[in-house]
Amino acid sequence: MVLKYKPRKWEYFVLNFSFYLRNKFFWLGLLTINLYASYLFREQLPSGVFDTAVVFIGSLLYFTAITFVFLALVLAVKIYNFGTAFNETHEFRLDNYGVTLISQNITTSINWNGFKRIYETRSAYWFQIQNNLGPQLYIPKRLFNQVAREHIKKIIQENTDFKL
Secondary structure, eight states, X not given: OEEEEOOOHHHHHHHHHHHHHHOHHHHHHHHHHHHHHHHHTGGGOOSSHHHHHHHHHHHHHHHHHHHHHHHHHHHHHHHHHTGGGGGSOEEEEEOSSEEEEEETTEEEEEEXXXXXXXXXXXXXXXXXXXXXXXXXXXXXXXXXXXXXXHHHHHHHHHHSSOOO
16 A cells, blocks of 8 residues: 655644653653742741642643643754655555555554554554654554555554554
8 A cells, every 4th residue: 555645734743742641651740840949948938738739739730731832842843854855745555564664755564563552543543663752753644544544454464463
């Protein structure tokens, strides 16, 4: 099955942002930074258990908001810098060998054994590569009708142990 499409900038942003939200290391790092920042502000905390709890929770929310704004800015810059990728057509090939991605005149082929996890969300099929932290390939569902979606599921289930 050969599939050609042009990615949308907002789609790239949302998918990258949602990857960070699903990543347990992101949440662990966010919690660590927030707890340390709250610890640094401990001298400014008022006396009393209730007041201390309110200020502590408020500082956690404050630093969480700052972290999300920073993450959104980083992803926006990333999209701006790689903007040329959105003007080119990407091509996916799914067959019994694996998945081939042709993007910006670079061909990447991964056989089915090279995937750590394959899963389906409401908007895309995700292919997580072995020895990498995050999903590396995704195929947006907006490109398929129901027959093509069933065909993709069939190819994946015939060649892997993953259930969609």
